[in-house]
Amino acid sequence: DAGVTQSPTHLIKTRGQQVTLRCSPKSGHDTVSWYQQALGQGPQFIFQYYEEEERQRGNFPDRFSGHQFPNYSSELNVNALLLGDSALYLCASSWGQGTGTEAFFGQGTRLTVV
Amino acid sequence: GENVEQHPSTLSVQEGDSAVIKCTYSDSASNYFPWYKQELGKRPQLIIDIRSNVGEKKDQRIAVTLNKTAKHFSLHITETQPEDSAVYFCAASNPGGSYIPTFGRGTSLIVHP
Numbered sequence: 001d002a003g004v005t006q007s008p009t010h011l012i013k014t015r016g017q018q019v020t021l022r023c024s025p026k027s028g029h030d031t032v033s034w035y036q037q038a039l040g041q042g043p044q045f046i047f048q049y050y051e052e053e054e055r056q057r058g059n060f061p062d063r064f065s066g067h068q069f070p071n072y073s074s075e076l077n078v079n080a081l082l083l084g085d086s087a088l089y090l091c092a093s094s095w096g097q098g099t100g101t102e103a104f105f106g107q108g109t110r111l112t113v114v
Numbered sequence: 115g116e117n118v119e120q121h122p123s124t125l126s127v128q129e130g131d132s133a134v135i136k137c138t139y140s141d142s143a144s145n146y147f148p149w150y151k152q153e154l155g156k157r158p159q160l161i162i163d164i165r166s167n168v169g170e171k172k173d174q175r176i177a178v179t180l181n182k183t184a185k186h187f188s189l190h191i192t193e194t195q196p197e198d199s200a201v202y203f204c205a206a207s208n209p210g211g212s213y214i215p216t217f218g219r220g221t222s223l224i225v226h227p
Binding site for chain 1: 118150157160187214215217218220
């Protein structure tokens with residue numbers, strides 16, 4: 001079991017560009033949550049996908065969007081990148097929308113916007 | 115929404131000493147409190163969690179206490195070792211929010227050999 005895998009591991013983009021990050025959940029998990037972790041901060045919740053629908057959303061603008069596929073993998077898309085979007089983006093998978101069970105994190109994608 | 119405050123932001127101890135990290139939360143409906151350890155360049159990993167129906171939980175050198183009345187919970191690490199050096203995050207979540215955890219800002223624990 002490979003656990004939660006994210007790709008790419010590192011990415012450099014220019015302001016105004018668009019980016020897509022990918023996440024494959026742990027085997028047996030059906031729920032994917034995305035977090036943004038700025039340097040020196042705790043992870044901030046972006047949104048959660050379950051049954052291919054966005055179920056919960058944190059305080060992030062519409063430039064942040066996502067998708068979940070039938071195999072439970074997920075994508076995070078960010079449009080019109082800003083310098084402030086530079087951060088570590090973490091994906092966490094769990095079962096059944098969390099329900100108070102452990103969320104397993106991926107290694108993250110380090111996004112740098114220049 | 116939930117707000118989680120975590121203190122201290124940095125904690126430096128000598129090997130063998132104990133370390134305590136404290137968190138407070140604002141939403142009285144929160145009933146699940148996980149703690150994550152994040153080593154440099156690695157993913158956050160759950161080290162211990164506690165639910166609101168218990169006041170304390172232990173796992174070897176790690177323990178967590180919860181005071182629901184005061185809305186605070188703490189992580190206790192005894193006999194610290196250099197490999198305990200990492201950033202520790204507390205979190206609080208509740209079923210009304212689909213258990214989406216709200217994280218504290220983290221505590222950087224440094225254990226000096």
